[in-house]
Amino acid sequence: MAEKRVTPRRTTADARGDVVVLLIGMRINRFRAVHQWLPVMLAMFRMLADLKKEPERGLLSRVLLTASPRTYYVVQYWESKEKLYAYASAPDAFHHRAWARINRLERAGKVRGHVGIWHETYVVPEGGYEAVYGDMPAFGLAAAHGEVPLERRGRYAKERFAWRS
Structure with missing residues (x-):
């Protein structure tokens, strides 16, 4: 992966209008239950890869973070809440298939609290x-x-807030 170019000065974001931020993640509740949490982690990476290939869906940027050895999450910046909602409910998106699978497992009693989302x-x-x-x-x-x-x-900061209001 190519190193991002450092901007050798102080900058600020050039955002205008509303900003839509989604924090989404998982928590490993039982490390030994790899068969439960690994598919969730892989699904998260798959969704991000799909969104990168389809910028028209509205994901502008994302940052992967670790809160602890158990908790992993992504900060996502979206074009609009409408595009976020559209992706979340799009039948052709991997997100839809992943949630359908989780719901089936829950109904069948096969989700045992090994991973939190x-x-x-x-x-x-x-x-x-x-x-x-x-x-x-x-x-x-x-x-x-x-x-x-x-x-x-x-x-x-006071001036930057005033500029935007």
């Missing part, structure tokens, strides 16, 4: 977010929406 969705209105990056490649919100020199939006 979760998500949180935020629609942040313009004026409700700000960002600053120092000597970083485009990351997070800036990777999703582009970056601009910090001075264009204000040196302090």
Whole structure:
């Protein structure tokens, strides 16, 4: 994988309008139950790969994170909540097949709590977010929406919030 180019200055995200953020992840409740949690992890990677191949679905950027040796999650930035909802319910998307399988397993009593899954969705209105990056490649919100020199939006967070409201 090619190294991302570092921007040798302070920048901010060039997001405009509402920002849609999805946090989605899994928690391994029993490490020895690999047959339960590994398919969930692989499905998460498969969905991200499919979304990368189909940018029209609306995923702008994502960041993979680890909260602990048990908990893994993805911060996703979406074009709109409508595109996020459309992907979540699209019958042709892998997400739909994965959830159908999980639901069948739950109904059959075959899901035993070995792996937890979760998500949180935020629609942040313009004026409700700000960002600053120092000597970083485009990351997070800036990777999703582009970056601009910090001075264009204000040196302090208060100024950046005011610019957006």
